[in-house]
Amino acid sequence: MKKRMTRLLATAACGLLAGAAQAQEAEVMHWWTSGSEAAALQVFTGAFEAAGGTWIDNAVPDFESAIAAATSSIIGGNPPDALQFNAGTQFADLAQLGYLGDLSGYAEAGNWQKALPPALYDAVSYDGKVYAMPVDNHGENWLWVNRKAMADAGVALPESWEGFFPMLDKLKAAGVIPVAHGGEAWQELELFYQIMMFRGDDALYRAIVVDGDTSALETPEFAAFAGDFRKLTDYVDAGAPGRKWNDATQMVISGQAAMQFMGDWAKGEFVAAGLVPGEDYDCVLGFGGEDRFVISADVFVLPEAAEDAAARDLLVATMMSPETQVAFNELKGGLPARLDADVSGMDACAQKGYAAMQTPEFQVPGPEISASADRVGAIQDAVTQYWNTPSETPADFAAALRDALEMTAE
């Protein structure tokens, strides 16, 4: 209510001022409302206003409502100047129907093709044109490890996947919960490809999620993966189902659990607890130096109907500036979307992620980038069902995934 009043007043004030000075005002719709997100957003608003613009904030808490609100405002014909989406197929429908502004001119001028990781550039392009600007790059496949819990149990991270379960056995014997897990469907989907990355099965991931190739489900690699995925359920505590991701992170922070697989947003929890990477905890992207990086990103689209060239120029200039992206992501927990940004001032985990991003074959496009929301959802249903049904065999799992891929084939 308060926010709405503020907006109303802001709009009224802008209306009054419009006659006097042609301020470049832009209404921006987003879902960044948590503490660290809101703080990070201030970097953008600050930079935009410092450059002479007027930022009209339109925050819709909760990602699902925000997507619904964004979609209906675009189709309704009176959209804000910029709207947040996730990189990938989410906004492809809107681009296809001509609702989104073509940013190819900006992309060429700013050399985005060279500055962005190839997977991310593909994710913001549709039919050869660029329709969105990515502002961050989140690694989804991090392993967060409590150093003290590991030292107390007398174990160290293995050099390859083979050493992983023996290490978990020792942790279990030492009375620590080996893996903190939040048993929600989306977290189980994350775990599904996180384990694939740590096992070195990125080809399998690409075949299933990116290409939708059902023959990959027949391979011995898939059977071995499915076996290990099932085995991991033995190292998770009984209270996992329904647990929120940040509650699981707190278990690692307190030392009740030794480690958690989670995207880089978990770093915010460690930072808030006053822990230092490399001293109190480790952030790991792979064993034995094989640091794969699963990309997901927040992007902004500029609807065709909200054409205001000056505001648009200023928005793109602000959000695509390497320095602003670095400042933004220091607070948000991700990496700048641009590979040409200077990250030397960022923390150890960000440095590690940035180093992994330099190897193109280890850059893996996340599910949201690779497949339709419909397909990702169908895969998620199959994964969470397998994880939670001890009687389901790897062959059942393969059959469920085959169904998911076939039903969502375009």
Added chain:
Amino acid sequence: MAVLSRRSLFRPGGAAVALWPAWIIVLGAYLGTMVWTVAVSLTPSKLVPVMSFAGTAQYERLFRTARWLTSVENMLVFGVLFIAAAMVLGTLMAIALDRKIAAEGVVRTVYLYPYSLSFIVTGVVWQWMMNPTLGIQKTMNDLGWTSFRFDWVVDPERAIYAVVLAAVWQSAGLVMALVLAGLRGVDEDLWKAIRVDGIPIWRGYVSIVLPVLRPVMVTAVVLLGIGVVRSYDLVVAMTNGGPGTATDVPAKFIMDFLFVRSNVGLASAAATVMLAAVAAAIAPWIYAVYLRRR
């Protein structure tokens, strides 16, 4: 104004005019959106509704989707158990209060209190209580009863019963209040007749008084039934459909496909099936109550 007589404004013709806004709302908002939903379910719509005909493809996919079948089964299990348990428990509580026990006011408030909580609060509290590493099980285990188990909410086989338990706890008080109001309205002479005939009290309730309260019972069942169809918030707060898809319900399925998975076509097909199911369930009742008497 002078031309319009009072008659045409307020007599039958005028009443019809006064009802027009209501008719517009009913036809436009309710029937219109129903027709729209059915129409969209026959299209290949994804994020945005598109009007091209796709036949029954969405329905074919819907009934091949394991998660949909689970959610329908869950709604049936939940609906039958929840309505039966809430009715029995609520009626027993009402009868207990009707026997004029001591401190009735306090007990009545306590019974009705859960109903003042939202489904969200109910779900979260019961989730904590039934979580084996936080709630009752942990307390009992810590007290030394190490074999005690109360972990329904994390057990895929039993999680739906955990949801039923929480829902009954929340809603039994409502049934109690309705039935108690009905019992208090029963004519004293009826009880006198029961006493004169020497009929046992339990028999008096089962065979005479409760049948008299049939309209109250129907109201209670309808209210609970509506709760079943929109059993969305309780499930979201308590299990979010998990573990796995063990406690998924149709309403959650539809919301997921409508918003998160941008598949408006499939969500509309699911909503249409729900509409048909609800219509099939209440059609006999409408027939019995409104049509047969004429």
